[in-house]
Amino acid sequence: MDAIRKQLDVLMGANRNGDVQEVNRKYYDRDVCRLYLSGLCPHDLFQLTKMDMGPCPKVHSLQLRKEYREARAKGVDNYDRELEDAIDRLIVECDRKIGRALKRLQEEDAKAAIAISVSEVTQSPEILELSEKIKEKMKEADIHDLEGKMDLKIRALELVEEMRTKRADQQAVLLLEAFNKDRASLPQPVPAQPPSSELPPPDPRTQEMINEKLKKAEDLGEQGMVDEAQKALEEAEALKKLTVRREPPADSTKYTAVDVRITDQKLRLCDICGAFLSVYDSDRRLADHFGGKLHLGYMLVRDKLTELLDEKANIRKERLGFSSSFLFHCFITVLI
Template identity: 70%
Template sequence: MDAIRKQLDALMGANRNGDVLEVKRNYYDRDVCRLYIAGLCPHDLFQLTKMDLGPCPKIHSLQLRKEYDEAKRKGKDNYDRELEDCLEKHILDCDRKIARALRRLEDDDAGAATAIAVSEVTQSPEAAEYTKLIKAKLKEAEYLDIEGRSDDRIRIMEHVEELRAKRADRQALSLLEAFNKDRASMPQPLPNPPSLAPLPTLVALPPDARTQEMIKEKLKKAEELGEQGMVDEAQKALEEAEALKKLVPRPEAVTDPSKLVQQDARFTDQKLRVCDICGAFLSIYDSDRRLADHFGGKLHLGYMQIREKLSDLREERIQTRS
């Protein structure tokens, strides 16, 4: 409810119901979120995920963001460096999580740990065009919010979700192609087990005839003693029978071609990769639908927004200096 209330405050103002005293605020007030008016507040990104930061304790206002943008253009204030430091902290934490995930994979299966360069593998003109359209539509939605055109904003945001879904599908196909190449380079199970070279394995042989006879005698004796109520003696006879069962010939090596197939299959079973954007585990056997769900998920989209915004801030800072 607090998160919904803050969203309504940002869209319609704190006095939307006419039941609170209207307070005139400036973008530089201490209770206003500088990260939000500078472009991106991390509290808005991971709602209802395991990385949920909860509602931001400070005020989010599109109108104040507009006032800040005007002041920034005039050179009065600039909160970009503060936002950049905050986003760098989140990316540093994410990169540490990725490093831990890679170490975990290395421990479980040496040589299998890989950080998939999703940001590079999924680069394509089509995906880039979707990203450009999404940014433009989000900017348009902000202006509609400021103007109070809620219905038009909802329509724009529905279009944004459609564009994100199409981009996720495109990215999933690109990553699936990379995974197919990944699988092709890995050792595969041999197709015809009967033609494989024999693989030695140990198989226990049954007891010899003399031992089998002694086991039968002990079991019969245990049964008779049990009928006479001599429980301890019957238990002892059963233990002797069990001991005789262990006196079997030394296991001999036989060949079982199917074992070789199982051994080869280990090289292609459950190979995991780590997304270099959000740190999630991805299997090279994931379907395009499952991969699309990953690319369209809040966690991945959130970290992607952080990385894109951080890149934009750094580029803008470099251009300003030059």
């Protein structure tokens, strides 16, 4: 509720209900969020995720953001350095988490560590083009926001959501293809499971669990929940083979240490947000990951940091060019 209330304050003002005394603020006041003024407050990124920071304790105001941008254009104030420091801390912490996860995977099995760079295999000309369109549309929504054109802003954000969904689907397909190749390269166990007809009957408790799974699958199928029903059937099939899996292999010399560790080799790590992904995930689960708030939030943070660093580099080049031109002009003047 606090988050929703804060969003309404941003859109309609704190006195939208006529029960709050208006405060005459300036953008440079202490209780105004400078990160929001600069374009990205981390408190708004990860709502309802495990990284949720809660509502920002400082004021978010569209009018003050507009005033700040006007002052920034005149060279009066610039809070980009504060924003850069804040999101750099977020990225450093995320990269540390990724590093710790990779180390843990490598300790268990070197081949379980990241074998695929998610950010590389999910980049295609179509996806890069979609990403650029999303950035342009978000800037357009920001402009409409500052101008108070809420209908146009909502329409722009709806288009952003549509393009994000399309991009997530395409990224999932590309990553699934990479996972299929990765999975094919994993060593496969030597022994083969006997046919279902040759499996020994399960114990009464296991048989009861199997029957429950089959009944659940039937009920879900009648409700039209095909994916859930299929999952229940797979769980029932796994229970049927449970007795065989518990038995030791007849000839243990046929197995190697690599075969035993196959289940540990299925995890891969997203190098953008640090989430674990499985090479056995479906394209739908992968698409949900790419479209999730956590992944999108870290994408926005990383893109914003790149934007700030590029802008800083361009300013340095301009200053260097001006200094060189000025020195050259002075040198020519002295010669004359």
